[in-house]
Amino acid sequence: MHRVATLKRRLIERDREVEHLKLQLSKLRRWKFGQSSESLQESGQLALTLEELKAAVMQAVLESAAVPEPQPAAAIEGRSAALKKRPVRRKHLPEHFESHDNVIEPEECVCADCGGEFKPLGKPDESEVLEAKIVTFTVTRHIRPKKRCCSCSRIVQAPAPSRPIEKSFAGASMLALVLMWKYGVHLPLYRQCQVFAHAGLTISRTTLMQWVAASSTLLGPLVQALARHVLSAGNVNADDTPFKVLAPGSGKTKRGYLWTYVRDGTAWGSRDPPAVWYQ
Numbered sequence: 001m002h003r004v005a006t007l008k009r010r011l012i013e014r015d016r017e018v019e020h021l022k023l024q025l026s027k028l029r030r031w032k033f034g035q036s037s038e039s040l041q042e043s044g045q046l047a048l049t050l051e052e053l054k055a056a057v058m059q060a061v062l063e064s065a066a067v068p069e070p071q072p073a074a075a076i077e078g079r080s081a082a083l084k085k086r087p088v089r090r091k092h093l094p095e096h097f098e099s100h101d102n103v104i105e106p107e108e109c110v111c112a113d114c115g116g117e118f119k120p121l122g123k124p125d126e127s128e129v130l131e132a133k134i135v136t137f138t139v140t141r142h143i144r145p146k147k148r149c150c151s152c153s154r155i156v157q158a159p160a161p162s163r164p165i166e167k168s169f170a171g172a173s174m175l176a177l178v179l180m181w182k183y184g185v186h187l188p189l190y191r192q193c194q195v196f197a198h199a200g201l202t203i204s205r206t207t208l209m210q211w212v213a214a215s216s217t218l219l220g221p222l223v224q225a226l227a228r229h230v231l232s233a234g235n236v237n238a239d240d241t242p243f244k245v246l247a248p249g250s251g252k253t254k255r256g257y258l259w260t261y262v263r264d265g266t267a268w269g270s271r272d273p274p275a276v277w278y279q
Contacts, residue, residue, distance in 0.1 A: 093128055135199040140171070165214045175215050178208055223277075230277040233263040 110117060146157045164172050181187040187195075189208040196203050230236065238261050245256035264274035 093130055135195060137174075137199065137201060164218060165211065168211070168214070170211050175211055178211055179215055182212065226275060227261075227277045227279075229273075230261050230263040230275050233265065233272070235263075235265065237262040237264075 106118070108118070142161055144158050144160065146155055148155045164170065164175055178189075178192060181192055182189060189205050189212070192208060193203060193205050238259060241258045241260070243256055243258065244253040247254040259279040261277045261279070262274075263272070263276075265272055266274060
């Protein structure tokens with residue numbers, strides 16, 4: 001009888017929880033289909049269906065129905081002791097990180113007790129320490145020697161290698177870093193200048209702006225090919241995000257839109273590569 005009363009009390013609590021979840025669901029739906037739909041996504045909350053909520057509640061009720069039998073205190077203490085003795089597994093750092101082995105030998109060369117020689121004993125203890133480096137740069141000097149024929153005085157020289165931006169000292173990896181910081185992690189260009197300055201590179205924000213503009217032109221054909229691939233799908237998902245942009249010449253901002261087009265048919269067995277195009 002006590003178990004039946006316990007289950008009834010839990011069912012009443014679940015019914016109250018269902019009513020509370022219904023209220024939350026109605027609020028989430030209003031946020032989702034209202035003007036502030038983006039606030040729902042930014043808060044990390046997802047709108048569940050009522051059927052999913054009911055299924056979750058019923059699963060919790062079924063799990064709570066299995067009331068465990070009381071166990072002796074000695075058994076509980078034994079399990080607690082076993083959990084305390086269980087070794088803690090440390091998470092290994094990624095293997096692709098650059099690593100260096102620092103072998104720390106004992107200061108004693110011979111035994112202080114008997115003067116005997118030390119020999120290795122078992123496997124050495126190892127521990128990992130994660131260190132960080134500031135941004136580092138490398139400079140590649142393209143050296144093209146000239147050669148002249150001893151017979152006819154003909155001069156030859158290897159052609160200069162191409163550069164991503166003509167007459168610019170920025171290499172491909174440097175441009176990729178600036179673009180990734182600006183658009184991938186939203187680090188403004190003036191802050192990038194500060195980071196570069198800490199690494200010993202003095203570069204103006206105007207130069208970075210020129211690199212970004214030139215890179216946009218350079219990547220134009222790739223973006224167009226990506227757009228054709230995404231829009232050629234039979235099913236395309238799209239959404240827009242409004243934001244403020246500068247209005248040139250007015251000194252004010254205007255309302256702009258970032259449109260996102262997604263092609264992904266992997267859920268129903270499509271082998272076409274999924275892709276996202278931003279406009």
